[in-house]
Amino acid sequence: DAGVIQSPRHEVTEMGQEVTLRCKPISGHNSLFWYRQTMMRGLELLIYFNNNVPIDDSGMPEDRFSAKMPNASFSTLKIQPSEPRDSAVYFCASSLTSGRAETQYFGPGTRLLVL
Amino acid sequence: GEDVEQSLFLSVREGDSSVINCTYTDSSSTYLYWYKQEPGAGLQLLTYIFSNMDMKQDQRLTVLLNKKDKHLSLRIADTQTGDSAIYFCAEGGSQGNLIFGKGTKLSVKP
Numbered sequence: 359d360a361g362v363i364q365s366p367r368h369e370v371t372e373m374g375q376e377v378t379l380r381c382k383p384i385s386g387h388n389s390l391f392w393y394r395q396t397m398m399r400g401l402e403l404l405i406y407f408n409n410n411v412p413i414d415d416s417g418m419p420e421d422r423f424s425a426k427m428p429n430a431s432f433s434t435l436k437i438q439p440s441e442p443r444d445s446a447v448y449f450c451a452s453s454l455t456s457g458r459a460e461t462q463y464f465g466p467g468t469r470l471l472v473l
Numbered sequence: 474g475e476d477v478e479q480s481l482f483l484s485v486r487e488g489d490s491s492v493i494n495c496t497y498t499d500s501s502s503t504y505l506y507w508y509k510q511e512p513g514a515g516l517q518l519l520t521y522i523f524s525n526m527d528m529k530q531d532q533r534l535t536v537l538l539n540k541k542d543k544h545l546s547l548r549i550a551d552t553q554t555g556d557s558a559i560y561f562c563a564e565g566g567s568q569g570n571l572i573f574g575k576g577t578k579l580s581v582k583p
Contacts, residue, residue: 362515391570391571400573400574400575400576401516401561401573401575401576403570403571406570414570449515449516451515451516460565461506461518461521462518462571463518464508464515464516464517465515466514466515467514467515
């Protein structure tokens with residue numbers, strides 16, 4: 359299996375622009391997670407889906423952030439408009455199911471820089 | 474609330490043992506995890522321990538769990554420069570997610 363695939367790997371954009379991050383989970387996995395990692399705040403869970411349905415989006419910073427999962431093999435995280443404080447590494451992870459005992463597998467991350 | 478705490482930095486010499494410590498708050502976590510993040514990469518599962526175990530050994534890695542004190546540790550024997558990375562402790566959250574610590578950056582000096 360190719361593992362969790364994220365694109366792009368790097369994104370540099372200007373403040374106010376729309377940014378779309380993409381994720382393909384491991385085939386057969388039913389849960390998908392979006393995280394953000396910064397030096398100051400560490401690893402934060404933004405939102406997660408189970409069977410394509412958003413379960414917990416309490417970590418989404420504000421209305422500028424939105425996430426969708428139109429099918430079991432694809433998810434997007436969109437930031438509109440982007441701001442410099444959104445600069446971070448964004449990780450997507452997937453697991454077989456959601457639950458306390460399920461291992462999550464992480465993608466390589468998208469490094470976002472908003473100028 | 475659910476929280477995981479770990480020290481931010483650890484420096485050891487090559488060949489020594491490294492011990493990374495973690496405390497957690499949710500006593501109902503079924504599994505506790507250690508993830509490793511190498512520079513420029515995502516997190517990789519290193520090992521995990523079931524909550525009814527006290528110890529788990531996997532080659533150079535030893536995980537110790539003290540449920541009473543909600544304390545988890547990861548020992549790396551014969552630490553090598555390739556072990557330099559950030560190590561994250563995580564517990565299963567009540568919402569089906571994982572709660573991660575901020576990570577311990579391990580530096581291995583030759």
